[in-house]
Amino acid sequence: MRKIITNAIVVTLNKNNEIIRGGQVEIDDNRIVYVGVPRESEGEVIDAMGNIIMPGLINTHCHLAMTLFRGYAENSNFNNWWVDYMRPLEEKLEPGDCYYGATLGMLELLKNGVTTVADFYLNPQETAQACVDTGIRANIGIGAITGTEILSEDSLTSDVEKISISPLIKPILYAHSVYSCDESHFHELNKFATKYGYIKSTHASETLTEVGTTDSKYGLTPIGLLESYGFLDTPNILAHCVHCDKDDIEIMRNYDVTVSTNPSSNLILGSGIAPLYSYVKNNINVAIGTDGAASNNNLNMFKEMYLADNLQAGVLNQAHALTTIDALKMATVRGALALGYEDLGRIVEGYLADIIMIDISRPNMQPLNDICNNLVNACESNNVIMTMVNGEILYRDDKYYCSADYEDIANHCNKIISRIDS
Known part of the structure; x- marks a missing residue:
């Protein structure tokens, strides 16, 4: 009707x-x-x-099942948070855990006005089932999630089939980062994207440590390294991009690249503030993500819009570096375009x-x-x-109004954490 x-x-x-x-x-x-x-x-x-x-708001970078780890590792910088807390916690996850964490995250997103999410995390098939049970629209990351995978056209085709259980789900090819994945991961994903037209994503230039380590090892910035791998040759979402210099920006503007800014996570982990004004000024598409609740504590795109807009004003001493229309479109239509939707993000x-x-x-x-x-x-x-x-x-x-029951999901999540903590 x-x-x-x-x-x-x-x-x-x-x-x-x-x-x-x-x-x-x-x-x-x-x-x-x-x-x-x-x-x-x-x-x-x-x-x-x-x-x-x-x-509806469009969250272009999230790790939904990490909602399980909300509140862990407070007052930690990124490297401590990642190495000392998140990796050990993830090793304790069991089959089915990611379903409950992802479903809880999706219910939070729906309550917060988010209708589309791009998710990148372990056990993507469990996230796909959570999408079916909540009804949210999603791009689900497959590929080099941990950096230990051996990728091929056959393995990626199989992963696509496993998550394609709803017309509201689109695959997005994912390599975690230049520091956790090797060149072969990026090459395989790029070949698959070129052949089948999928969008790709990775973390890039999130911390000064990442930039310094990449420079020491390769003599390049993370953006420069991604270009050398050919990873920028097809449409791409680069998460964070906190520490990009003029040369990086010049590279990015020559490709179909979207920056997914995650301001709360970058502030909480002491990573810095992304130069969004420079990206916008150089005609680089900017969209917004929440990152996971383990590094943000909530999945609130209104907060992210506010920070994306106003942090630029504060850093640049320029009250109207970005406009509120800029921020609204970063959270809607610009995110839609980044994820490959030409018919989403506007009321038209x-x-x-x-x-x-x-x-x-x-x-x-x-x-x-x-x-x-x-x-x-x-x-x-x-x-x-x-x-x-x-x-x-x-x-x-x-x-x-979906098949996922909030109280049941929340109870399961608390039981998972009790088991992990025991």
């Missing part, structure tokens, strides 16, 4: 950044078929009651119906002097009162 959202402030993020007050959005199956002023139409009416309707006729509703009746959203400014600088994740993915409402008014 057609769904008709009425009485809404529609933040379209279309090419003109149009906002329609008192607007109407109609959805047929999984597509937006009408955006505009009210009109007569038959279908299930969803009264927005004057609230904001906007595109013909686009996929991934939509969220924002409660503007709460004090933090009043008055509405500047709607986009409010969404970036005032809105909190608890202002989200509806999350729709592919035309289906999955979260509304503190209730989930």
